[in-house]
Amino acid sequence: MKVLVQEADFDPQALADAMTNMRVDAGALTTFTGFVRGGDGLKAMTLEHYPAMTQKALEKIAHEAMTRWPLLDVTVVHRYGRLQPGERIVFVATLSAHRKAAFEAAEFLMDWLKTKAPFWKLEEGADGEHWVDAKAADDDAAKRWE
């Protein structure tokens, strides 16, 4: 299990390769990369987080995935700081013997990460700065795993 909270960009392929390297028991790797979506005059987005809590919270979510599905490995990377549209922001990868567990666990990780990890997005747009509101749809998506 690897959980990284960092300001720097990451290399999705290198992270994926590190999980599968030298293994013969894995049949399925699901990876998800989230990007800062542009549009509506968005200039940049700053991710604030709670350093003392973030690593702990993400490890808890990753550990939960490993107890719910027969996973061989999990990687979670989340960036913070100021990001431009088009930049990578988050990465999750799940490795399993079979695809169903890998697909489901990757969705679970993203759903819980959106509602249980202490990050806050500040958008800089044409009309100034504003904090992104939490979405009811994200809460609903997280609840289906309860």
Next chain:
Amino acid sequence: MAVDVLYFAWVRQRVGTGAESISLPTDVNSVSALITHLQSLSDGHEAGLHQPERIRVSVNQEFVALDHPVNDGDEVAFFPPVTGG
């Protein structure tokens, strides 16, 4: 007793600081009592914390409900619902 209080995102901006150490009367022993106490400290605290239903809370880096106890030395954080991912 004393607690370390942290604020994030728009709660931090309204309160005007990201972290402070607060001495508490002994009867302030829950998160909700702490919110009431903090609201009395300044206009900024009042603006940041006046709608507890819009705030999420952690004690010692774990999400908690408003009735959670607060003890000497705890790290209590107040912030909006999270928006990562």
